[in-house]
Amino acid sequence: MNRLISSRLPLAAAPMAGGPTGPDLTAAAARAGAFPFIAGGYKTPEALRGEIDAARTLGVDFGVNLFVPEGRSPDRAAFRAYAAELQPEADAYGLTLSPDPVLDDDHWSAKLQLLTEHPVPVVSMTFGIPDPADIAALQDAGSRVLISVTSSEEAESARSAGADGLVIQGPQAGGHSAVHDPRRTPEPAETPDAVRQIRSRVPLPVIGAGGVDGPDAARRILDAGAEGVVVGTLLLRTDEAGTSPTHRAALSDPKFEETVLTRAFTGRPARALRSRFIDRHHDTAPTAYPALHHLTKPIRAAAGSAGDAQRLHLWAGTGWRSAPEGPAARVFEWLAEGADRSEGAGQD
Incomplete structure (x- = not known):
């Protein structure tokens, strides 16, 4: 079975839309040996095409994340x-x-057309499950399709729709929850527990996200059966992140x-x-x-x-106090300590 994310480290840089994840952070993750994701949400198709073209020059596999339209009035x-x-x-x-x-639908059709005409190694989806025909079109173009889920029920629906793998997001993650029904608030759960529970019911490869505040957290997610760990909040204060000055300052402000x-x-x-x-x-x-x-x-x-x-x-996960300043590479090197100690990560 091909791995969902092809990178030297079993770590991925989260696609944090709205500014934090930009070309600089994508490049930094690639250089550090992590899997870079491009945040496709809130971008025009033209802007997304520019970031994809820039990522192709890095010489590594990468992914693009899209927001699935909810279709609710x-x-x-x-x-x-x-x-x-x-x-x-x-x-x-x-x-x-x-x-x-x-x-709006965040230019859904135009972005799908872009990614089928100019395919990338991985396309991840959040906020729901698209039409199975859309998933199949991306796969026919050569992309692996990952669906973000927060429960076993969502994971089973993603499998039925034809997903190649899952991004299991625990509720500790910063920013938007990937929950498919936004009327539901995700149940409290540690990401490793969610990984074990979902993998016991849905036989798809997974990567885990949420609650990553250091090497031990990364190791627990890998030991639970994930083949990779998605890193978001810990990157918000790094040199390469596009986080706004006000957001950066708040992350270190003891008043929060x-x-x-x-x-x-x-x-x-x-x-x-x-x-x-x-x-x-x-x-x-x-x-x-x-x-x-x-x-x-x-x-x-x-x-x-x-x-x-x-x-x-001020989007932030529960581990925001551990978010450091400095190069993003240091975050990945630090988390890799936990990955190195993980035994049998992602293996059945």
Whole structure:
């Protein structure tokens, strides 16, 4: 069986959309011997094509991550009520929020066409499972297709749809949860436990993500049966990450004491540093992705520019306190200590 990720180290750089994962971090991961993923979410097809062309010059296998459109229309009354609730947050920057939801599919069809006409070694999907015909088209073009899952039920559906493998995401992961139904909040579970449970029911190769705060965490995921470990939060403060200055500063600010899963910023569960914005709006935010993402985007952009971390989406996993500054290569070298100690990782 071919391995899902072909790299010297059993480590992969997470596709952190919205800025942190860019060409510099992709190149750094490749040079360090880890498997680089390109974050395709929120990019135009043209911008994604440019990052793919740059990655091809690295001389290693790499992957592209896509957001699967959810195809749900939000409750318009709930959306308008939330927009009205957030208007005082927008007033701080002289912004007016629209009560009408903006919906899009993140250029899904155009990105699929790009990847079938210019195939890459691996395509990973998050937020759901696409039509099996889309999976087959990518495979016919020569790509391995991975589906991100958070439960055995999602894994079984991914297998039925024809996936080559799974990215098992534990709820400790930073940023958006990969849960397929955004109305569901993932059950608390350690990533190694989720890997064992899902592999016992679904005979597909897997890589694990979430809760990676050091070499021991990486080793436990590998020993549970994953063939690779996805690293995200630990890379956010590295030299090559495109993390914004406000986000970087917050990750080392002792005033932030915990992370929480919230829908307050985007209408889909996502783990972030707990802020006053979350405290004010966590309980009232409706499930309405991507409409809420577009609603709060101007507030978040203004907050980031103003250095206002309390109104910014500070995505972070539970291991954010361990995120170091310095070259990304050091993070991969550090985590490789755990990988070297892992025995029989990914073997049946």
